[in-house]
Amino acid sequence: MTSVTDRQKLQYIAAQAADARVNVELETEGMTLNLGPQHPATHGTLRIIAQLDGEQVVHAEPVAGYMHRGYEKLTEVRTYPQITTLINRIDWLGSFANEVPFILAAEQLMEVEAPERAMWIRTILFELSRISNLILFLGDMGVQLGAVTPVFFAFRDREFVLDQIEAATGGRFHPNFDRIGGLRDDLPKGWLESTKGSMDKVRDFCDQIEDLLLGSEIFQTRTRGIGIVPTDVAMQYGLSGPNARASGIDWDVRRDNCIGLAYPELDWKVWTHTDGDSFARFWVRIQEVREAAKMVDQLCDGLPAGPVMAKVPRIIKVPAGEAYVATENPLGEMGYYIVSEGDLTPFRVKIRSASFSNMSITPWLLRGVYVPDIITILGSLYFILGDIDR
Amino acid sequence: MTNDAPAAEATESEEVAVDEPREARLAMISESLGDMLVDSHIAVGRDIWVRVSTDAWGEVADVVRNRLGLRYFGFLSVIDWMPSPYGRSMDSEVDIVLADAASSDDAAEEAPDTGFTRGVTGGETRFQAFARVSHVGDPGDFWGLTIKADIPDDTLAIDTWTNAYAGADWHEREAWEMFGIRFTGHPGLRNIYLPTDFEGNPMRKDFPLLARMVKPWPGIVDVEPLPATDDGAEEGDQ
Amino acid sequence: MTPMLAVDWAYWQETLVKVGLGLVAVLLLTGAVVYLYLFKFVSFMQSRLGPMEAGPYGSMQLLAEVGKWLQKEDVFTENSDRIVFGLAPAIVMSSTFLMFVVIPAGPNAVISDLGTGIYYVLAMTSIATVGILSAGWASANKYSLIGGLRAAGQLIAYELPLVLAVVGVVIQVGSLNLQDIVHAQSDGAIFGWSGIGNPFIFTQFVGFMIFLIAVQAELTQSPFDMPIAESELVGGYQVEYTGIRFLVFFIAEFATAVGFAAVASTLFLGGWALPADWASESTMHWLGPIVISAKAVLLVGVVFWVRFSLPRFREDQLQQLAWKFLIPVALLNIVVTGTLKVAF
Numbered sequence: 001m002t003s004v005t006d007r008q009k010l011q012y013i014a015a016q017a018a019d020a021r022v023n024v025e026l027e028t029e030g031m032t033l034n035l036g037p038q039h040p041a042t043h044g045t046l047r048i049i050a051q052l053d054g055e056q057v058v059h060a061e062p063v064a065g066y067m068h069r070g071y072e073k074l075t076e077v078r079t080y081p082q083i084t085t086l087i088n089r090i091d092w093l094g095s096f097a098n099e100v101p102f103i104l105a106a107e108q109l110m111e112v113e114a115p116e117r118a119m120w121i122r123t124i125l126f127e128l129s130r131i132s133n134l135i136l137f138l139g140d141m142g143v144q145l146g147a148v149t150p151v152f153f154a155f156r157d158r159e160f161v162l163d164q165i166e167a168a169t170g171g172r173f174h175p176n177f178d179r180i181g182g183l184r185d186d187l188p189k190g191w192l193e194s195t196k197g198s199m200d201k202v203r204d205f206c207d208q209i210e211d212l213l214l215g216s217e218i219f220q221t222r223t224r225g226i227g228i229v230p231t232d233v234a235m236q237y238g239l240s241g242p243n244a245r246a247s248g249i250d251w252d253v254r255r256d257n258c259i260g261l262a263y264p265e266l267d268w269k270v271w272t273h274t275d276g277d278s279f280a281r282f283w284v285r286i287q288e289v290r291e292a293a294k295m296v297d298q299l300c301d302g303l304p305a306g307p308v309m310a311k312v313p314r315i316i317k318v319p320a321g322e323a324y325v326a327t328e329n330p331l332g333e334m335g336y337y338i339v340s341e342g343d344l345t346p347f348r349v350k351i352r353s354a355s356f357s358n359m360s361i362t363p364w365l366l367r368g369v370y371v372p373d374i375i376t377i378l379g380s381l382y383f384i385l386g387d388i389d390r
Numbered sequence: 391m392t393n394d395a396p397a398a399e400a401t402e403s404e405e406v407a408v409d410e411p412r413e414a415r416l417a418m419i420s421e422s423l424g425d426m427l428v429d430s431h432i433a434v435g436r437d438i439w440v441r442v443s444t445d446a447w448g449e450v451a452d453v454v455r456n457r458l459g460l461r462y463f464g465f466l467s468v469i470d471w472m473p474s475p476y477g478r479s480m481d482s483e484v485d486i487v488l489a490d491a492a493s494s495d496d497a498a499e500e501a502p503d504t505g506f507t508r509g510v511t512g513g514e515t516r517f518q519a520f521a522r523v524s525h526v527g528d529p530g531d532f533w534g535l536t537i538k539a540d541i542p543d544d545t546l547a548i549d550t551w552t553n554a555y556a557g558a559d560w561h562e563r564e565a566w567e568m569f570g571i572r573f574t575g576h577p578g579l580r581n582i583y584l585p586t587d588f589e590g591n592p593m594r595k596d597f598p599l600l601a602r603m604v605k606p607w608p609g610i611v612d613v614e615p616l617p618a619t620d621d622g623a624e625e626g627d628q
Numbered sequence: 629m630t631p632m633l634a635v636d637w638a639y640w641q642e643t644l645v646k647v648g649l650g651l652v653a654v655l656l657l658t659g660a661v662v663y664l665y666l667f668k669f670v671s672f673m674q675s676r677l678g679p680m681e682a683g684p685y686g687s688m689q690l691l692a693e694v695g696k697w698l699q700k701e702d703v704f705t706e707n708s709d710r711i712v713f714g715l716a717p718a719i720v721m722s723s724t725f726l727m728f729v730v731i732p733a734g735p736n737a738v739i740s741d742l743g744t745g746i747y748y749v750l751a752m753t754s755i756a757t758v759g760i761l762s763a764g765w766a767s768a769n770k771y772s773l774i775g776g777l778r779a780a781g782q783l784i785a786y787e788l789p790l791v792l793a794v795v796g797v798v799i800q801v802g803s804l805n806l807q808d809i810v811h812a813q814s815d816g817a818i819f820g821w822s823g824i825g826n827p828f829i830f831t832q833f834v835g836f837m838i839f840l841i842a843v844q845a846e847l848t849q850s851p852f853d854m855p856i857a858e859s860e861l862v863g864g865y866q867v868e869y870t871g872i873r874f875l876v877f878f879i880a881e882f883a884t885a886v887g888f889a890a891v892a893s894t895l896f897l898g899g900w901a902l903p904a905d906w907a908s909e910s911t912m913h914w915l916g917p918i919v920i921s922a923k924a925v926l927l928v929g930v931v932f933w934v935r936f937s938l939p940r941f942r943e944d945q946l947q948q949l950a951w952k953f954l955i956p957v958a959l960l961n962i963v964v965t966g967t968l969k970v971a972f
Contacts, residue, residue: 148674
C-alpha cells in the first residue's frame with residue numbers, strides 16, 4: 001500500500017509553491033476564518049484561527065482550552081483510588097485505557113504487581129477500548145470527507161464492543177474498573193465467548209469500511225499526499241501511536257516497552273506506513289483495529305486462572321518516589337509521571353496525553369493547505385478534545 | 391526497556407541489583423553531558439533520571455537530541471516543590487477517618503521526613519523543569535530519559551527547548567501559564583489553556599483550589615465503614 | 629390541457645389552473661421524494677429506521693418538519709444585506725419552479741409547450757446560481773461567502789457538461805422541443821424493432837452518464853457538495869438561514885432534484901410516453917403523469933444513493949473532473965453523434 005511516491009510528494013509541494021507564487025502576484029487580500037469552537041469537524045470545542053489567502057491557509061493557529069478541567073491540579077487533592085474516576089474522562093472514547101498507565105505507575109511505586117489473570121483481563125479491556133475508540137474514528141473520517149453513511153455503521157458496530165465493556169465493568173464509557181493491585185472484579189460468565197463473537201463483527205466492520213472508504217477513489221484523492229508528516233518532524237513534535245507509525249516510525253509501546261500487560265505473550269504485528277499522509281494514518285488505524293481484534297481472540301483463548309486482585313493495603317499510601325509509565329493508548333503514547341511524597345495523594349501528576357502532542361504539530365502541518373484539507377488533516381490526526389485539554 | 395525486571399526487584403534503597411544496560415547508558419550520557427550533569431539516578435529495571443545545571447538546559451536539549459540520538463520528544467513540564475500551604479485539602483469526613491486509621495497503624499510513617507523533598511535527583515530551588523525524551527531506534531531499541539533542571543528562584547526563567555525539539559512549543563506554553571516560568575527564546579509565550587486575561591498560575595502550590603475552599607470535598611458518599619480492629623486496615627480488598 | 633378538459637376557459641383562468649396544478653404536482657412529488665429517500669431509503673442504508681413516530685411509519689414527519697420551520701423566528705443577521713438576503717431563497721425557488729413549465733407529463737399536459745424547451749430548462753436552472761451566490765454574500769458570514777463562491781464556480785463549471793450532454797439528444801431528434809424528444813423516443817425503433825421504442829439511454833448512454841454526474845453537481849449533492857460541506861463550511865451559503873427561508877431552500881433543493889430527474893427521464897428514458905403500441909393516446913392522458921413521475925422518482929433515487937455513499941471532492945479536484953474529463957468526453961460524444969447522424 002505504499003504507492004505514494006516521493007515524486008507525488010514533490011509534486012504536491014511544487015503545486016503548493018506554485019499556488020503561493022500566483023497568490024503573491026495577484027496580491028489577493030487575506031481573510032481570517034475562525035473554525036470553531038463550535039464546529040462539526042472539531043468533535044468538541046477546538047478552535048482554529050486560519051489566515052486564508054483565497055482558500056489556502058497561510059497560517060493556522062489552534063486554540064485549545066475550552067474544555068480544560070485542570071486534572072493535574074485536581075489529582076493533587078485526591079487519593080490514588082479516586083483519581084481513576086477523573087482520568088477516565090481524559091480520552092473519553094477509550095476510557096479504560098486511561099486508567100491503566102496511571103495504575104501501573106502507582107503499582108510500580110508501591111512495588112506491587114497485579115496477578116497474571118488481572119494483567120490479561122486488563123489487556124483485553126485495553127484492546128476493547130482501543131477498538132471502540134478507533135471504530136468511531138474510522139466512521140468519523142468519512143463524515144469529515146462528506147460521506148455520512150460510514151459513521152452510522154461505526155456507531156452500530158461499536159455497540160458490540162461497548163456491550164462487552166459494559167458487561168465486564170458495568171460502565172459503557174467510564175468503567176473505573178482498574179484498581180491498584182488488580183481489578184475490581186472478575187469477568188462474568190460466558191463473557192469470553194460473546195467477546196470473541198463481537199470481534200467477528202469488528203472484523204466485518206473493517207472490511208466494510210475498507211470497501212466503503214479506503215477503496216474509494218474520491219477518498220484516495222482527498223487523502224493521499226495530503227498532510228505529510230516526515231519522520232523527523234513527527235519525532236520532534238512527539239507524535240505517537242498510529243500517527244507516528246504512519247510516518248514510518250516503527251515503534252509501539254506495547255511491543256517495545258510493555259510494562260505490566262500481556263502483550264509479549266501474544267502473536268501480533270506492528271503496522272507501519274511510509275507515506276505519512278492522511279491516507280497512511282487512516283490505513284494504519286484500520287490495521288490496528290484488526291490486530292486488536294486478533295489480540296482479543298488470543299487473550300480470550302489463553303486467559304489464565306487465578307485471582308484478579310493482589311494483596312494491597314486497604315488505605316493506599318504510595319511510597320515516596322517518581323515513576324513514569326506510558327502505554328500505547330488508542331490515540332498514542334499516554335503516560336503519567338507521578339511524583340509521590342509518601343502520602344495519600346500524589347504530590348504532582350504530569351499527564352502526558354497523546355492528542356496534546358499530536359495536535360501541537362498542526363500549525364506546522366496546516367501551512368499552505370486548502371480549507372477542505374484542514375478538515376481531512378485534523379480528522380486523520382484524530383484527537384479527542386479531552387485528551388488535549390485534560 | 392528491553393529487560394523488564396518486575397517492580398518487586400527494584401529495591402531503591404538497598405542498591406543490591408545492578409541494571410547493566412542502564413548503567414551503560416548513563417555512562418554514555420554523562421560522558422556526553424560532561425560538566426553539565428549535576429546528578430543522576432537509576433531505578434533498577436525502570437528508568438534513568440539526570441539533573442543538569444540550569445545554564446546548560448538549552449544546550450542539553452541539543453546534546454541529547456543530536457549526539458545521544460534521543461530524538462523523540464515526550465513532554466516537558468515544571469514541578470513546584472513547595473509544600474502546599476493549604477495542606478492536602480484532605481479535610482472531608484472520609485479523609486479524616488482514613489488519615490486517622492492510617493496514622494494509628496504505624497505512627498512512624500506519619501512523619502514523612504525521608505529527605506525526599508526535591509525528587510529523585512535532588513535540587514535546590516522551588517521550581518524544577520523536567521522533560522522526557524526517548525530514543526526510538528529499531529524495533530525493541532527504545533529507552534527514555536527524564537532530564538531535570540533547577541529554575542532560579544529570582545528570575546524564574548530557563549532556556550527554551552523549541553530550537554532542538556519543535557514540539558516543546560506547546561508544552562512550554564502550558565508550563566508558562568500554569569507555573570509562571572519564562573522560557574527565554576520561546577517564539578510566542580501565550581496562554582494555551584487559560585483565558586488571556588487570567589491572573590495567577592494555577593499549578594503553583596500556593597494557588598488555592600477554590601472549589602475546595604468554597605465547599606469541602608464530600609468524598610465518597612456511601613463510605614464503607616472501616617473495620618474496628620487495627621489490623622483490619624492492613625487487609626487487602628479481596 | 630384545455631382540449632382534454634374540453635372547457636372553454638379564459639386565458640387567465642387557464643393559466644391559474646395550470647400553475648396551481650403544476651405547483652401541487654411538484655410539491656407532492658418533492659414531498660414523496662423527501663419521505664421516500666431522505667427519510668427512509670437513506671435510513672435503511674445506514675441501518676436505522678428513520679422517523680417512525682409521526683403517522684404510520686413516520687409518513688407525516690414531513691408535515692411536522694414543515695410546521696416546525698414555519699413557526700421559527702425569521703432571523704436576519706445584523707450585518708446582512710436584508711433585501712438580498714430575503715430575496716435569495718425566492719430566486720432559487722423561482723428558478724426551480726420555472727424549470728417545470730416546459731416538462732411535459734402527457735400528450736397535452738404541459739404548462740407551456742415551448743419550441744426551445746430544453747434550452748429554456750437549462751437557462752432557468754442557471755438562475756439558481758444567482759440566488760445561491762447572493763445568499764452567500766448577503767449573509768455577511770465567511771462560511772457563507774466561501775460556500776457561495778464555491779457554488780458559483782461549481783455550478784458554472786457543471787453547466788457546460790450538462791448542456792453538452794443534451795446536445796447529443798438534440799442532434800438525434802433534430803428539435804429542442806421536449807414533446808418532440810418524447811415522441812421521437814416512443815415512435816422510434818431499435819434496428820427496426822419497435823417493442824420498447826427507442827429510449828435515448830441506449831444511443832446516448834455516454835450523454836446520460838455525463839448528464840447524471842453534472843446533475844449531481846448542479847444539485848450540490850455529495851460527492852459535489854462543497855458549497856454546503858457541513859463538516860467544513862457547516863452548511864455553506866445556508867448557514868445563516870432559518871425558519872421559512874431555510875424551508876424554501878430545502879424545498880428548492882429537492883424540487884430541483886425532481887425537476888432534473890424529470891428532464892433526464894424525458895431526454896433519455898422516454899418521458900411520459902410508453903412505446904406507441906403499448907397504450908393508446910387517450911390512456912396516456914392520465915397514465916402519462918404517472919409514468920414520468922415514476923421514472924423521475926427512480927432517478928432521484930440514484931441521486932440519493934450516490935449522495936449517501938460517496939465522500940466529497942475538493943473544490944479543485946471537482947473543477948478538474950469537469951474541465952479535464954467530462955467536457956472533453958461530452959464534446960467527443962457530440963462529434964460521434966453528429967457524424968453518425970450525417971452518415972445514416
